Amino acid sequence: MTTPYQLYYWDGLQxxxxxxxxxxxxxxxxxxxxxxxxxxxxxxxASLDADKVDHPSFAPPVLRAGDLLIGQTANILLFLGARxxxxxxxxxxxxxxxxLQLTIxxxxxxxxxxxxxxxxxxxxxxxxxxxxxxARDFRAHRIPKFLDYFEGVIQHNPGRGGYAVGSRLSYVDxxxxxxxxxxxxxxxKTMDKLAPTWPGLMALYVKVSQRPxxxxxxxxxxxxxxxxxxxxxxxxxxxx
Amino acid sequence: MTTPYQLYYWDGLQxxxxxxxxxxxxxxxxxxxxxxxxxxxxxxxASLDADKVDHPSFAPPVLRAGDLLIGQTANILLFLGARxxxxxxxxxxxxxxxxLQLTIxxxxxxxxxxxxxxxxxxxxxxxxxxxxxxARDFRAHRIPKFLDYFEGVIQHNPGRGGYAVGSRLSYVDxxxxxxxxxxxxxxxKTMDKLAPTWPGLMALYVKVSQRPxxxxxxxxxxxxxxxxxxxxxxxxxxxx
Numbered sequence: 001m002t003t004p005y006q007l008y009y010w011d012g013l014q015x016x017x018x019x020x021x022x023x024x025x026x027x028x029x030x031x032x033x034x035x036x037x038x039x040x041x042x043x044x045x046a047s048l049d050a051d052k053v054d055h056p057s058f059a060p061p062v063l064r065a066g067d068l069l070i071g072q073t074a075n076i077l078l079f080l081g082a083r084x085x086x087x088x089x090x091x092x093x094x095x096x097x098x099x100l101q102l103t104i105x106x107x108x109x110x111x112x113x114x115x116x117x118x119x120x121x122x123x124x125x126x127x128x129x130x131x132x133x134x135a136r137d138f139r140a141h142r143i144p145k146f147l148d149y150f151e152g153v154i155q156h157n158p159g160r161g162g163y164a165v166g167s168r169l170s171y172v173d174x175x176x177x178x179x180x181x182x183x184x185x186x187x188x189k190t191m192d193k194l195a196p197t198w199p200g201l202m203a204l205y206v207k208v209s210q211r212p213x214x215x216x217x218x219x220x221x222x223x224x225x226x227x228x229x230x231x232x233x234x235x236x237x238x239x240x
Numbered sequence: 241m242t243t244p245y246q247l248y249y250w251d252g253l254q255x256x257x258x259x260x261x262x263x264x265x266x267x268x269x270x271x272x273x274x275x276x277x278x279x280x281x282x283x284x285x286a287s288l289d290a291d292k293v294d295h296p297s298f299a300p301p302v303l304r305a306g307d308l309l310i311g312q313t314a315n316i317l318l319f320l321g322a323r324x325x326x327x328x329x330x331x332x333x334x335x336x337x338x339x340l341q342l343t344i345x346x347x348x349x350x351x352x353x354x355x356x357x358x359x360x361x362x363x364x365x366x367x368x369x370x371x372x373x374x375a376r377d378f379r380a381h382r383i384p385k386f387l388d389y390f391e392g393v394i395q396h397n398p399g400r401g402g403y404a405v406g407s408r409l410s411y412v413d414x415x416x417x418x419x420x421x422x423x424x425x426x427x428x429k430t431m432d433k434l435a436p437t438w439p440g441l442m443a444l445y446v447k448v449s450q451r452p453x454x455x456x457x458x459x460x461x462x463x464x465x466x467x468x469x470x471x472x473x474x475x476x477x478x479x480x
Contacts (some may be wrong), residue, residue, distance in 0.1 A: 050392040050393070050395075050396045051396075054396075055332075055336050055339070056389075056392070056393075056396075057339070058343045058346070058386070058389050067332075068331075068332055068335070070335055070339065071339045071343075072338070072339045072342040072343065074314075074342060075335055075338050075339045075342055078335070078338065079335060091308075092295075092307075092308055095308070095310055095315055095318070095319060096295050098312070098315050098318065099295070099297070099310065099311045099312045099315045102312040102314060102315055102342075102345075103298045103311075103312065105342075106298070106349075109346075109349055113353070113357075117353075117357050117358060117370065117374070118357060118370065118373045118374050118377060119373070119374065119377035119381070121377060121381055122377075130357065130358065130370050130373075133358045133359070133370075134357070134358050134359065137358060137359035137361060137362075141359070141361055146298070149296075149298050152290040152296070153290070153296070155290075156290045156291075156294075156296075158294075
């Protein structure tokens with residue numbers, strides 16, 4: 001079957017690919033999750049290979065849309081948002097959505113670095129002590145700073161409906177859902193404690209999870225469970 | 241004097257603001273560097289304040305363009321690139337330029353974390369040991385991985401002129417100049433050793449530095465010297 005889009009992302013983890021999956025699922029767009037299919041890995045590797053494609057990516061996720069090969073999560077969402085009504089049409093709104101998505105990308109890097117503060121080339125077990133220190137800072141300072149910011153964005157949005165941007169759902173809302181979901185998995189105690197300080201963000205989280213396409217997706221096998229291969233990892237010792 | 245643009249960025253360091261400055265300087269667009277002017281700091285702080293502006297940024301740089309207030313470096317460059325001929329006009333080229341800029345942003349985060357691997361809230365002196373470990377990994381693995389990638393992009397670009405994207409200078413080239421310049425400042429031995437492996441990138445670095453507007457800017461007082469308040473810091477112990 002030919003689908004309009006092929007997504008290239010590592011099998012076995014949600015990772016950054018999940019931000020793209022949520023947009024495709026919400027929009028109801030058929031797509032192939034290439035590396036999760038038989039013999040999909042060589043195609044994923046080719047998307048990173050300058051000898052094989054015109055616009056090789058540094059890392060997945062990569063989206064193929066016909067002749068276009070697009071890398072970097074926020075860039076893929078910029079493209080999908082414009083094509084499928086998941087972002088405002090006007091320039092000001094489009095830039096604002098992209099700005100918020102890039103800020104989400106920033107905290108995602110920091111969430112990853114809580115378990116790999118020294119090197120992505122070494123095991124977590126080899127940087128556990130440093131991970132504990134970095135996670136402590138992340139929980140105490142960075143989660144509140146970023147999520148307070150997003151709460152403020154939602155509270156000050158003049159559009160109705162409790163969304164981040166304007167009066168309609170955008171890919172930013174889907175990504176905020178994923179961010180909160182990942183943080184709740186990785187740092188449940190911290191998030192339980194702080195959740196009441198973000199009424200707008202938590203309401204948006206619930207609202208996104210109840211959208212028919214998203215709810216169906218989350219129940220499906222296409223949604224890979226959170227796990228310790230991912231950006232958001234639950235290591236109880238990092239929450240002590 | 242009214243200028244078309246106001247840039248809000250911390251005074252005293254190049255930081256992420258520099259990627260925006262280089263684009264404005266190359267395009268010859270007058271701009272105010274607000275926080276470097278008398279009484280500029282309150283205006284910068286207001287750009288981050290949800291009670292004072294419609295689209296508050298999480299952090300500088302922020303660019304004001306008339307009614308638009310735009311945050312996130314790559315987002316500002318996306319806007320300026322389209323307006324001032326510093327990016328391809330066609331969608332495929334625009335997305336490719338944005339993708340490369342986001343990949344530059346990724347290594348910039350990692351360069352910062354070499355001196356602050358545990359917490360941005362603590363002094364470098366309090367995380368020196370961890371900084372040494374992270375810097376070792378960054379020099380051995382991450383600089384080569386990222387810069388080999390950019391070298392491949394330049395080498396495989398079918399456009400003439402040795403640029404990253406197409407046959408004309410784009411903001412990506414300016415940002416690659418800044419990335420190389422910062423890394424040369426922070427890790428001079430590493431960069432001297434590896435530079436011959438990146439002939440295309442180093443040629444582009446020289447070429448950008450010789451563009452009339454850029455050369456004039458680099459000689460001017462508007463260019464803040466590299467220093468240890470910045471992302472790219474020269475701590476000799478991090479190169480041992």
